[in-house]
Amino acid sequence: MSVVLNPLKHFVKPPKVAVNVLRQTTVRLFTHYTEGDRVLIAGKKLSNPLRPGGTINVAKGQIQHDDILGKPLTRLRVTSNRGQASTVTYPTFDEYVSNTPRVVTPVCISLRTNEHILIDLQ
Numbered sequence: 001m002s003v004v005l006n007p008l009k010h011f012v013k014p015p016k017v018a019v020n021v022l023r024q025t026t027v028r029l030f031t032h033y034t035e036g037d038r039v040l041i042a043g044k045k046l047s048n049p050l051r052p053g054g055t056i057n058v059a060k061g062q063i064q065h066d067d068i069l070g071k072p073l074t075r076l077r078v079t080s081n082r083g084q085a086s087t088v089t090y091p092t093f094d095e096y097v098s099n100t101p102r103v104v105t106p107v108c109i110s111l112r113t114n115e116h117i118l119i120d121l122q
Helices: 016-024 093-099 109-121
Strands: 055-058 061-064 076-079 085-089
Touching: none
Parallel strands: none
Antiparallel strands: 055 061, 076 085
16 A cells, blocks of 8 residues: 655645735725825926825915815816915826936946046045
C-alpha cells in the first residue's frame, strides 16, 4: 500500500493576507465629489484634498470645500467669500501631473556629466 504525496501541496496555498485585503476593498463610483478628491480651480490651480470645513485660497477670495463636496462630478461654478465666481473641475491625469509640485528636478544627461566634473573639482 503506497501513498502518493503531492510535492506542490505546500506551495500552492494562497496567502491568507490577500484574501483579507480583497474583502476590505471598496469600490468608488465617480459620480460626486467626495472627501479626499483634488479639484482644479479655473483650469490652473490644483487644490489640496477636499475635507469638510476646509477652504481653498484663490486670488478671488476663499472657496469653501463644503460648496464642492457632494455635488455631481461635472464642471461647477462656485462663488468665493468675495462673491467672485470660479470654475471647479475634476482634473484629468494630464492636468493632475502637470499641476502637481515636483519633488525632484529632472536633469538633462548631458548637463549631469558636467555637474559631476564640477563637483569633483571642488
